[in-house]
Amino acid sequence: MKKFFCLICLFLLPVFFTGPVTAQGETIVVGIDADALTLDPHNFRHRETETILRNIYDGFVTRTSDMVVIPELAEDVRQLDDLTWEMTIREGVKFHDGTPFTVDDAVYTINRIVREGAMGGTTSPRQGLLGTVTGAEAVDERTLRVLLSAPMPHFLAMLPFHMVVPESLGDEMVDQPVGAGPFKFVEWEKGSHLVMERFEDYYGGSPEWPPVGPAPAERVIFRVIPEPASRLAALRAGEVDIITMVPFDYYPVLEEDPNVRPVAATGTRSFFIDLNVNEPPFDNVLVRRALNYAVDRDALIEQILDGMGTKIPTILSPEALAYNDLEPYPYDPEKAGELLAEAGYSPDNPLQFTLDVRADYRVEAMAVAHLLSRVGIEVDVEVWPDYGTLSDLYIREGTRGQAWFDSWGNASLDPEGIIPAKYYTNIVGETEGDGRGNFSGYSNPEVDELIRLTKSTFDPQEREEAFMKIQEIIYEDAPQVFLYIPQELYGISNRLENWVPSPDSRINLHRADKR
Amino acid sequence: MAVNLNQFINRLLQTIPVVIGVTVIVFSLMHLIPGDPVEIMMGEGSVSKGEIQRIREEFGLHLPLPVQYVNFFTGLFKGDLGYSIFYRQQVRDVVFSRLPATIELMVAAMIISLIIALPVGIISALRRYSLLDKVGTLWALLGVSMPGFWLGLLLIMVFSVHWIFPVAGRIDYGMTPRHITGLYLLDSILTLNGLSFWNALKHIFLPAVTLGMAMGALTMKVVRSSMLEVIRQDYITFARAKGLSRPQVVIKHALKNAIIPTITVVTLNMGVLLGGNMIVETVFGWPGLGSLVVNSIYNRDYPVVQASVLVYAVTFIACNLLADFLYTILNPRVKF
Numbered sequence: 047m048k049k050f051f052c053l054i055c056l057f058l059l060p061v062f063f064t065g066p067v068t069a070q071g072e073t074i075v076v077g078i079d080a081d082a083l084t085l086d087p088h089n090f091r092h093r094e095t096e097t098i099l100r101n102i103y104d105g106f107v108t109r110t111s112d113m114v115v116i117p118e119l120a121e122d123v124r125q126l127d128d129l130t131w132e133m134t135i136r137e138g139v140k141f142h143d144g145t146p147f148t149v150d151d152a153v154y155t156i157n158r159i160v161r162e163g164a165m166g167g168t169t170s171p172r173q174g175l176l177g178t179v180t181g182a183e184a185v186d187e188r189t190l191r192v193l194l195s196a197p198m199p200h201f202l203a204m205l206p207f208h209m210v211v212p213e214s215l216g217d218e219m220v221d222q223p224v225g226a227g228p229f230k231f232v233e234w235e236k237g238s239h240l241v242m243e244r245f246e247d248y249y250g251g252s253p254e255w256p257p258v259g260p261a262p263a264e265r266v267i268f269r270v271i272p273e274p275a276s277r278l279a280a281l282r283a284g285e286v287d288i289i290t291m292v293p294f295d296y297y298p299v300l301e302e303d304p305n306v307r308p309v310a311a312t313g314t315r316s317f318f319i320d321l322n323v324n325e326p327p328f329d330n331v332l333v334r335r336a337l338n339y340a341v342d343r344d345a346l347i348e349q350i351l352d353g354m355g356t357k358i359p360t361i362l363s364p365e366a367l368a369y370n371d372l373e374p375y376p377y378d379p380e381k382a383g384e385l386l387a388e389a390g391y392s393p394d395n396p397l398q399f400t401l402d403v404r405a406d407y408r409v410e411a412m413a414v415a416h417l418l419s420r421v422g423i424e425v426d427v428e429v430w431p432d433y434g435t436l437s438d439l440y441i442r443e444g445t446r447g448q449a450w451f452d453s454w455g456n457a458s459l460d461p462e463g464i465i466p467a468k469y470y471t472n473i474v475g476e477t478e479g480d481g482r483g484n485f486s487g488y489s490n491p492e493v494d495e496l497i498r499l500t501k502s503t504f505d506p507q508e509r510e511e512a513f514m515k516i517q518e519i520i521y522e523d524a525p526q527v528f529l530y531i532p533q534e535l536y537g538i539s540n541r542l543e544n545w546v547p548s549p550d551s552r553i554n555l556h557r558a559d560k561r
Numbered sequence: 562m563a564v565n566l567n568q569f570i571n572r573l574l575q576t577i578p579v580v581i582g583v584t585v586i587v588f589s590l591m592h593l594i595p596g597d598p599v600e601i602m603m604g605e606g607s608v609s610k611g612e613i614q615r616i617r618e619e620f621g622l623h624l625p626l627p628v629q630y631v632n633f634f635t636g637l638f639k640g641d642l643g644y645s646i647f648y649r650q651q652v653r654d655v656v657f658s659r660l661p662a663t664i665e666l667m668v669a670a671m672i673i674s675l676i677i678a679l680p681v682g683i684i685s686a687l688r689r690y691s692l693l694d695k696v697g698t699l700w701a702l703l704g705v706s707m708p709g710f711w712l713g714l715l716l717i718m719v720f721s722v723h724w725i726f727p728v729a730g731r732i733d734y735g736m737t738p739r740h741i742t743g744l745y746l747l748d749s750i751l752t753l754n755g756l757s758f759w760n761a762l763k764h765i766f767l768p769a770v771t772l773g774m775a776m777g778a779l780t781m782k783v784v785r786s787s788m789l790e791v792i793r794q795d796y797i798t799f800a801r802a803k804g805l806s807r808p809q810v811v812i813k814h815a816l817k818n819a820i821i822p823t824i825t826v827v828t829l830n831m832g833v834l835l836g837g838n839m840i841v842e843t844v845f846g847w848p849g850l851g852s853l854v855v856n857s858i859y860n861r862d863y864p865v866v867q868a869s870v871l872v873y874a875v876t877f878i879a880c881n882l883l884a885d886f887l888y889t890i891l892n893p894r895v896k897f
Contacts, residue, residue: 237848
């Protein structure tokens with residue numbers, strides 16, 4: 047027995063004296079919470095997959111970390127008319143297999159995304175991210191035309207979501223992805239890690255976002271670590287350089303550790319309470335405004351988000367295009383009381399209502415209810431199983447409740463992604479197109495007119511002004527209690543340079559480097 | 562060998578309604594959980610209902626539940642486990658690609674637990690109430706009481722952040738041995754790749770200890786109590802009286818008999834390990850079937866969950882059958 051133990055110990059000895067497992071040399075390791083679903087850049091709707099693949103594939107255009115859209119594989123994108131956009135592709139670009147990027151690849155990419163059954167018999171789930179685009183055709187060696195069935199003024203805002211693929215590979219790209227991005231695919235061990243290496247013949251990336259050239263990092267590894275505490279441990283142990291989806295309460299730990307630090311970016315999901323504006327008590331604008339004054343947003347952000355959130359004056363993110371820098375409703379319980387009194391409420395006749403919420407957000411809704419109770423408003427929180435049930439009820443008058451605590455994600459940060467959906471008149475309970483998120487039953491002809499203008503105008507200035515005006519109107523009309531946008535927290539190694547998170551959650555490692 | 566073929570076939574046939582019952586229950590429960598997989602995948606609100614409906618139809622989610630179940634069940638006979646909503650590929654490819662990682666972890670957990678449990682159990686029995694016995698008893702209590710996720714995180718904090726064991730994954734990039742079985746330790750040995758072996762061993766050590774802890778504690782108790790029972794038998798006293806040395810008595814006579822219930826418990830526990838590995842795999846980022854199931858439940862990826870649970874059910878039943886079978890081989894007095 048003793049001899050057996052000795053043998054085991056000798057056998058295991060080297061294990062205990064080999065060095066710590068750290069990312070080697072110029073390898074940047076990202077600890078992510080979920081694996082990529084696929085290597086096909088057109089066959090998913092999943093944030094982590096997009097984050098990973100966008101380092102392998104470049105798009106026609108891209109977004110900087112300040113969310114500005116800049117040219118990438120397309121040198122120029124211009125609108126010809128309501129239903130046609132034209133792109134000029136960049137010259138001198140190679141795919142990872144050495145083949146040149148041509149206009150045929152660009153046309154193939156668009157058609158693969160938007161046409162029914164174009165992906166080996168199935169339709170791309172990203173079709174909706176190209177709105178009303180019906181296809182593309184080559185005009186000459188460097189120009190292609192993108193054809194639409196209806197005007198799409200936010201075409202440029204949606205274009206960064208799409209990755210350019212070579213026509214020659216066809217659907218084989220599922221197993222061996224070939225893109226034109228700064229890193230080329232090396233290996234994918236599902237559920238564990240995905241490895242990519244610097245593409246030495248990279249054209250350099252967008253000239254409008256220096257430095258231009260091949261990536262400084264030799265290798266990038268995305269490591270799947272589902273458990274947040276394990277991700278944190280991996281960062282602190284030096285095994286990974288960036289971690290995502292960090293819970294807010296890890297902020298102090300990240301701050302205290304001398305080898306790492308926390309960084310945050312404003313998210314893209316707005317939180318609010320939809321108020322039924324067609325039935326009591328919220329058919330009275332005084333009551334709606336009173337509620338906006340009665341919620342202590344700072345307390346909410348401090349307690350629920352550990353301080354990692356931004357108050358919003360209406361529904362748009364501060365990072366969004368055409369954001370109107372209005373002052374968010376301040377916490378003013380006296381003002382709220384005055385407005386409620388004017389509306390006929392009093393301590394003997396307090397405002398009472400039911401606040402619907404889905405299970406995921408029940409904590410936040412209960413926090414709001416508690417804060418409102420402090421100013422004499424009685425709220426009954428009703429928890430529902432999922433979004434689908436509530437959206438079916440709230441889209442229609444007659445079944446609509448009184449108030450619904452919810453959120454709306456707008457990853458493009460273009461107001462087209464949120465304002466028409468939430469504010470366009472929707473009497474018949476339409477579940478697609480404009481008004482599909484109009485759960486408050488809001489209807490204002492002036493706002494409708496402005497929304498139509500944003501869809502029809504060629505002039506970006508006019509479009510922006512229209513959106514600004516819409517925000518002023520809804521601020522006054524207050525069909526929602528406007529709340530906050532949570533930030534997203536990341537942890538990074540202090541050895542990492544030239545990388546900041548962006549609001550669209552992309553982890554773009556083209557320019558990142560390690561000391 | 563006291564195995565009656567008819568009875569064996571009977572036992573096999575009895576498992577069929579059990580498997581069917583398990584799949585029906587899981588199928589029903591998954592669909593009772595709120596949340597729609599397509600909405601989760603596409604992100605609610607930002608996608609039109611029409612698009613969601615189109616994708617639901619693509620996956621047959623618009624069909625009545627009994628029809629969906631029958632499609633799933635009839636597909637099984639063709640080896641078709643369905644199509645994953647999230648991964649957009651055949652479920653059997655998704656599930657079976659993750660199986661080797663789980664098998665390797667389970668076997669490693671079992672080996673580690675036995676390496677500790679057997680000697681400790683034997684010595685505790687032979688030296689009852691000694692210090693080792695008391696330590697062993699304490700370990701048994703802690704082993705079954707400590708939740709896997711807590712122990713795992715504790716081990717990570719102590720041994721990974723401040724020492725040399727990796728936090729997550731099966732192996733470092735560039736170290737994967739040539740594929741033969743998919744079990745990295747075995748493949749490293751078969752391909753004589755020492756570096757891969759050590760790297761894989763470092764990665765598997767902490768998760769295997771975490772997973773094997775509870776099983777090891779239970780096994781130790783079983784070994785101890787069976788040894789205690791056996792060494793009190795007359796034939797053991799007789800063997801000592803004959804002049805046989807202590808090791809000879811313990812290993813050749815006592816252990817051979819005491820090991821029977823131990824093997825039964827270990828075999829049965831292999832099925833239980835399947836459940837425990839979901840937590841351990843998630844904590845350690847181990848890319849096995851357990852973490853796949855957890856992720857698929859969050860995503861409401863019904864086909865993957867159903868197929869995985871089917872794999873678990875079949876494995877559990879097979880382990881039970883194997884345990885009974887082994888028992889009859891080891892103890893000829895018992896018929897199958």
